Amino acid sequence: MKKTKILSLVLVIVALLFMAACSREETPDEPVTPVETQAPATDTPTAQDTTTDGPLVGWESNTSPVDLTLFLNGSWWLGNLWGTDPASQRLQSTTGVNFDVQLPVTADDTMLNLMIASDDLPDMIITGWTSPAWHEMIANGQLADLDVLIDTYAPTLRDNIGEDIFDISRIDGRLFRINNFVEGLAFQEAALRYDGIIGSNQPTLLVRQDFFEEIGSPEIRNHHEFMEAVAQMQANHPDHIGLYGGNMFVNDIGPLGMHFGIPPWYESGGRLYYRWRDPMYWEALLFMHRMAAQGLITREVFVDDSTVARGKVDQGLPITYHWTLGETGQIPADNPDTTYMPLPPWDTYRQWRSGAGWMAVAISSRSQHQDRAIKFLEYTNTWDGAADIVWGIYGEWADDPVEGPHWHMVDGRPTFHQEYFTARLADWEGIERRTGLGIYTQFIFDSMLTNLTSWIPGDTFMEEQNRLFGPLVTYRPDILTIVIPGGSDEDVIRVRLVDLLREAIAELTFAPDEDTALAIWEAFIENADAIGAGQVEEFMTANWNR
Amino acid sequence: MKIKRTLEERIIIVFSVIMSLFLALVTAYPIYYSFIFAFSHGREAAASQIFFLPVSPTLENFRMVFSDSIIYHSFLMNFLRTGVGVITGVFFTAMVGYALTREELRFRRTYSIIAIITMYFGGGVIPTFLVYRALMITNTFWVFILPGMLNVFHMLLVMAFFRDLPDSLFESAKIDGAGEFKIFRSIALPLSKPILATIALFVGVGHWNDWFTPAFFTSSPRLQTLPVILMRLLSATEAQARINESIAHLGAVHVTNAGLTVESLRHATMIISILPIMFVYPFLRKFFEKGIMIGSIKA
């Protein structure tokens, strides 16, 4: 009895000591204390004013200190305490704004909903641009009209970012929020020119090189050739998965739509229809069914979450899998001498992008400092502001990835020093935390301002991929920015259809024969029409912004 | 002094030992699994499907969890709220439960039904938040303590225990002229140590693991408890992993961070949060010893 007690006591003490030990080991890695970094940071803005080559705008500075509260609806945000890194210090000394940032703990909207319901919104709000909460806040009169604020306090904002970015952000014609990370017209043009439209996130199929070489690395231009090649490879390696991809078919045919060139919405006769009405869609379903019939697609392709998928890819189980270009060079555990490499896009490959960005920024109508908030955003959307946030210090490389300089001009465009980029890659989060660069990008609306420097000149692999995939990207904000309002009848039908479609696809993929598969598919379409697919299509067509 | 055991007794003992051993083996494994995972290189652990031994042992996962300096404060806050929560919660629940078992209490059935209704109906997060705010307990320490002080499920358990106590004890105390509160404190409570220890454990685990209250009903950094910090860390890493996959325009690069995966971090945070409470049980065991009841009556 006593011994059990002593034993558990010892265990608790060991646990506590262990925790303490962990923390002590941590200390040397700790970034420099705020006090130390504060001193050099205060004179950066002046130094920078003289060195920046970018076009300067007449940003009128009001640096009197002001405290603003900000709710950023992203539990994932790895922000530092405002004012403890050079980036936020630069922003603060130029604009005088000191932010108190609140983050939610969970990934859902509970925290934001509580703030809306209790009418307790902070000065500035940032949440996903598709969030249903926007309509609620607008209906409640909780958001400031940004057109008015911009005209009164920040007129240069209109000169610095494209009008199309404001248009994408408008809800019922009024500007209550502005989307960030928008890939507007200016961005699209520049990105194509500089080989920057395709990033490491571009969806693609990857293949195991050792298996692929065994069958002579045939050219694959379409799904027939793909199926044939995968079948050959699996015949050699029956224990492996023909076509894989973490939770690939989580919604309808998932990425296959892209490979088969099926748009997210089917346009016909001036109306919009669900994509499954596209004749190509049945082609894709048939492909899945035939793949499954040969054992090239297994049930796990529909089921595994990204963690499980990560594990199976690392084990080298898939022969081919759908992921992104960033996966290039993955080494399967069972053969360290080979890698996964991307396949060139099929002839049918098309990617549709909305370009509408990621989140959106709004200002509370209750805020006492609306003028300062909009002026802050005016500044962060200048070249200077963007430099403070993403690019860092301008100048020649001085062998210090934290203090900078970080970028210079190459062929008339801002470019990171290769050495800085290498250092950052080695310790992405550490460098990010110490420089603050890349953390506060949520304040920038136009991707033009943030992404220019990420396009590394001389990266031949990415240049090649841009040539392959770049022309296959289409921007369709006219269709892809239509949001079906949460809780509406159309939204309920949409959710029901998502379920029905998933079920039908899973069933017909593993159906005993093609006739059965077709029967399942026809039953689905009948069912979907009965549930009200037409109503959703009606809504989409009515809201189509041609 | 050897006790002679009958054959029946011996068979029963052998049977129970075997069954218990089986149970212990099967249930010990997941913690062991979490343990080896927490000490493993995340990516490699996923790739090689670990089941019995860690791969590329590392402290990286724990280092990540402890990189947030607020975690020490949140540890203390967690101990504080669990301590206060257990003492007040157990006492209050037992007291109300005691009153509701006494035949002398008028409307006791009504009260019981009032209590049971709350087990099945709730207003949802938003109304709860609005009420707590009107009661001025949001963003105070009391939001951890007051709403959960009376737990109806625990109260029903205590009531079942009280009802099984012999009535004669209370009768004799009353004849001695003791007030009801005194009877509760000096007879009912000491006699119910096993059940009180049990609900203390239940309440304690509830307080220790609760992330919901601090996440939504407090905003002050001083009031953030351990589970919130761990939740935030997890959801941050999880989302970050997803963002790395989908949004980052980084050129032809793959961001890796020392082989940390959501999975390995999840195991590390779990080990950290449950170790302290897992070993509380042996301390509570003395309350389950037989004979304690008789001893206290006779004393």
Place this chain on the structure above:
Amino acid sequence: MNKPDETMPRKRSRRKTAVSLQIMALLGVLSLFLFSYLPMFGISIAFQNYTLSGGFFRSEWVGLRHFREFLSDPVFIMATRNTLIFSFLRLVIVFPAPIIMALIINEIPYARFKGAVQTISYFPHFIAYVVVAGLWLNIFDLRGLINNVMMNWGLITQRIDFWNSTLYYRSLIMAVDLWRGVGWGTIIYIAAISGVNPELYEAANVDGAGKLRQIWSITIPSILGTIIVMLILQIGGIVRGNLDQSVLFGNIFNRPVSYIIEHYVLDLGFGTMRFSFATAVSLVQGVLSLFLVIGCNWLSKRVSGKSII
């Protein structure tokens, strides 16, 4: 002469008794009123089309629209059937397990071993559900431990896709529930067993009753009160299911058996921001639970003389 002297103080003390008991009970009622009943105004949204902007008092009233919607939805019927099947299986398989285990553990004469078993057996309870799910999914994966071992030993010639079919789902879920709940479930019964008066066993020993007989006629009757409380609450909960379980283990292939009411509410209520719809479903569940609990309590009082209130 003496009689009035004796009854007078007793009456007064009885009144005092009643007053102090009332105070103790009313404190509890007060705390329930403040923290549970006041927020219940939120239930009203079950009859509204609640929006955050309309709030609780200005949202449109729609009567029983939400109730009609889900009661006529075949998906809801399917989810209800699955919920009830799982609850029934749980009642029959999972509910008795901790009672039996507590009786077994109680018979171990070695205190230290007993303590170790108890401490270890409730480990799984502390493990977050997502980790539990990850572990079980992993082990029973098409390419996981069980399949690998069975293939290596030649027990099967083709791998079994345990999770991605309707065939094994219920058995696996019962195994998960047993494994996760038995150890923790014993705590309450072991507490009840230690409340049994040891003199009863001594007397039985003297009468020459064997161990099994003692368990049957002393231990079980003494913890019957606790068992009945747990049983009635369990029955009250049969209209509810385990959401984590359905979300984490459920998938498109086992959906016909894994999809439960809570999952339905998540998809069609919270998933579409329809708090009203979600509230309507849980209101029905709550009413049913309450009726079941009160009904079972009444029945149990009739049959066994024991009740929870």
